[in-house]
Amino acid sequence: MPVLTFLTTTHFDFGAVKVLGPELAKLGVKRPLIVTDKGVVAAGLIDQVLNPIQPKPNWPVFDDTPGNPTEEATLRALTLYQEAECDGVVCVGGGSSMDLGKAVALLAVSGQPLAQYDPLKGGGKLIKGIAPVVAIPTTAGTGSEVSVGFVIIMNDGRKLTFAHPTIIPKLAICDPELTMGLPPMLTAATGMDAMTHCIEAVLTPSVNPPAEGIGFDGLWRAWRNIRKAVENGQDRDARWHMMMASTEGAMAFVKGLGAVHAMSHAAGRLSDLKLHHGTLNAVILPSVLRFHDGHAAEKYERLRAVMGLSANADLAKAIEELNAAIGLPSGLSKMGLKTDHIPGMIPYAMSDLAHFGNPRKPAAEDYTALFQAAL
Amino acid sequence: MPVLTFLTTTHFDFGAVKVLGPELAKLGVKRPLIVTDKGVVAAGLIDQVLNPIQPKPNWPVFDDTPGNPTEEATLRALTLYQEAECDGVVCVGGGSSMDLGKAVALLAVSGQPLAQYDPLKGGGKLIKGIAPVVAIPTTAGTGSEVSVGFVIIMNDGRKLTFAHPTIIPKLAICDPELTMGLPPMLTAATGMDAMTHCIEAVLTPSVNPPAEGIGFDGLWRAWRNIRKAVENGQDRDARWHMMMASTEGAMAFVKGLGAVHAMSHAAGRLSDLKLHHGTLNAVILPSVLRFHDGHAAEKYERLRAVMGLSANADLAKAIEELNAAIGLPSGLSKMGLKTDHIPGMIPYAMSDLAHFGNPRKPAAEDYTALFQAAL
Numbered sequence: 001m002p003v004l005t006f007l008t009t010t011h012f013d014f015g016a017v018k019v020l021g022p023e024l025a026k027l028g029v030k031r032p033l034i035v036t037d038k039g040v041v042a043a044g045l046i047d048q049v050l051n052p053i054q055p056k057p058n059w060p061v062f063d064d065t066p067g068n069p070t071e072e073a074t075l076r077a078l079t080l081y082q083e084a085e086c087d088g089v090v091c092v093g094g095g096s097s098m099d100l101g102k103a104v105a106l107l108a109v110s111g112q113p114l115a116q117y118d119p120l121k122g123g124g125k126l127i128k129g130i131a132p133v134v135a136i137p138t139t140a141g142t143g144s145e146v147s148v149g150f151v152i153i154m155n156d157g158r159k160l161t162f163a164h165p166t167i168i169p170k171l172a173i174c175d176p177e178l179t180m181g182l183p184p185m186l187t188a189a190t191g192m193d194a195m196t197h198c199i200e201a202v203l204t205p206s207v208n209p210p211a212e213g214i215g216f217d218g219l220w221r222a223w224r225n226i227r228k229a230v231e232n233g234q235d236r237d238a239r240w241h242m243m244m245a246s247t248e249g250a251m252a253f254v255k256g257l258g259a260v261h262a263m264s265h266a267a268g269r270l271s272d273l274k275l276h277h278g279t280l281n282a283v284i285l286p287s288v289l290r291f292h293d294g295h296a297a298e299k300y301e302r303l304r305a306v307m308g309l310s311a312n313a314d315l316a317k318a319i320e321e322l323n324a325a326i327g328l329p330s331g332l333s334k335m336g337l338k339t340d341h342i343p344g345m346i347p348y349a350m351s352d353l354a355h356f357g358n359p360r361k362p363a364a365e366d367y368t369a370l371f372q373a374a375l
Numbered sequence: 376m377p378v379l380t381f382l383t384t385t386h387f388d389f390g391a392v393k394v395l396g397p398e399l400a401k402l403g404v405k406r407p408l409i410v411t412d413k414g415v416v417a418a419g420l421i422d423q424v425l426n427p428i429q430p431k432p433n434w435p436v437f438d439d440t441p442g443n444p445t446e447e448a449t450l451r452a453l454t455l456y457q458e459a460e461c462d463g464v465v466c467v468g469g470g471s472s473m474d475l476g477k478a479v480a481l482l483a484v485s486g487q488p489l490a491q492y493d494p495l496k497g498g499g500k501l502i503k504g505i506a507p508v509v510a511i512p513t514t515a516g517t518g519s520e521v522s523v524g525f526v527i528i529m530n531d532g533r534k535l536t537f538a539h540p541t542i543i544p545k546l547a548i549c550d551p552e553l554t555m556g557l558p559p560m561l562t563a564a565t566g567m568d569a570m571t572h573c574i575e576a577v578l579t580p581s582v583n584p585p586a587e588g589i590g591f592d593g594l595w596r597a598w599r600n601i602r603k604a605v606e607n608g609q610d611r612d613a614r615w616h617m618m619m620a621s622t623e624g625a626m627a628f629v630k631g632l633g634a635v636h637a638m639s640h641a642a643g644r645l646s647d648l649k650l651h652h653g654t655l656n657a658v659i660l661p662s663v664l665r666f667h668d669g670h671a672a673e674k675y676e677r678l679r680a681v682m683g684l685s686a687n688a689d690l691a692k693a694i695e696e697l698n699a700a701i702g703l704p705s706g707l708s709k710m711g712l713k714t715d716h717i718p719g720m721i722p723y724a725m726s727d728l729a730h731f732g733n734p735r736k737p738a739a740e741d742y743t744a745l746f747q748a749a750l
Contacts, residue, residue, distance in 0.1 A: 209619050213592025214585045244584050305680050
């Protein structure tokens, strides 16, 4: 039976970071671990987040989050959390920092090993609790600040998705100011991550109309603003809408996701290539839209209407044209993926949590064809 | 700054009432007061709700909820709650039973008098707590099962709207089965209540895109299903969608409402007429849509798109035609309202919480003109 649940409280606007101090106090968090990456630190964003707090706090910082978060890095951050006697986590960064921070908060209270919480193996039952998480995104794409999940590359090479209502951050602080310095390529790639979340969440057959409505609204916003945000990073209005689309995308995918993410996760774990998750989604999305066409007719009709396209418009083509306009690669081969990589990715795609959310379930040979089409 | 918060957990589907027993146990509620009305009892719905619980509980029932809930009835229900040593409230009924039940739960923990919690006078700060509320709607319109508010006619004649996040029911159980026996006229009137919630919530200028997306989705559903549900009450699919539109309407109006509700509340307190809230909304909506036209152009465009209307369609006319098609009155005069009533209603409309949520703020003379137009 559909059970509808939302959320996090989300403070959302330019200047929102000023609520961090008071809100941590309300949560009773006195010594959080800041989880971030070196790029965020170098861009001065940690200072920007902490500056409003007086006296300036001396909280421990884990700035070694990898581009795709790993179990190994999670355990190093957990050690720092424990040694510094932290009582909560403040994630400042993109999806990787937020996901890694959530994992640390889970392990800090519920205990190791991480693999036991795999939701495909009923791991949710083993969750005893999670330290309070405040998530502050510095990109507009992942929406991890309001999502029930996180994705970690395990020590054994699998890229596992963990998902449970307790994992939703206690508080999200979405301040589009933090995204003003994002370069065009990252704006484009993360923005397409948000758009893919909205589209895949809508298409997933699970029943949750409020989440679907949020997904349509996020798509409406992302579709109208991504070009503007890429062309002019100082367009504050476009930055606001892209960050909102990102948050809405993750609120929507409480419903689930689909083959784009199954494939993107499978490709993202290839450690020799270090591929960007949002870029992968953008490039894979058109092929999957062609695969599902005819299997979710009413939803395709609504997607077209929300995007302002004509009733018979080719959705996949519209996304391809958008990708080209915002400077994203036209195929996976441009990102370094080769035909030889495909067989090894299929089992990972088919065991990914997102695989189970498709309107038309792809078989192994379908994934092969989808990867070929996206090359 | 926009702060986005949702909700209640909502169990939603045919047969959902079966979760009541286990969910009350999870909430630690052992002896709830059932708040309902005599029509609901006569229709056998209390039995339908309690039958799955074994052994059959012997919980006290307050079945004297008036058509528009009053402070006087609230206090009688509170006395029963206290005498029976209840520890929670289960509301089974339309908006009136749910609103009255919420008021009882608030008074039971935070204490009397009710008027002190008026949000327009900062009453939210006085709320110390609220007894757990489980809301089970038997109509599809009010959405009170997931809303932050309730409306009570006070002993001094005012119709007051109370709203605070603590007032959201702990659990909503939405079982469209309970609406299968609703007669066409009540299906139409309550359905238009849901549709009005979706439209007014979207038009309110406060910033909450996820709530707006939910409002658009509810409208999409209500617009396509209200005729079907009125024409054939046994259309299970239409009943499901109308109940979902009702829930979504109330999730959307976390943003606020507008002049339709301000006027409808002002008319609803006329004790000689006992007018139905949903019918009032349906009849008043077209005039207010004409009043706001040109003051929320992009939203009007999106409303038309969601309703599948042409780009230049007259929204107000579309609602008038729908009202006629589903057998609702063509004007307030058909409901017994006279020109003489208007001056007395204006101050109530202008002090209503919903008055403060309009894209174009009506002055006293605007309300006079709006009432005249709706007569």
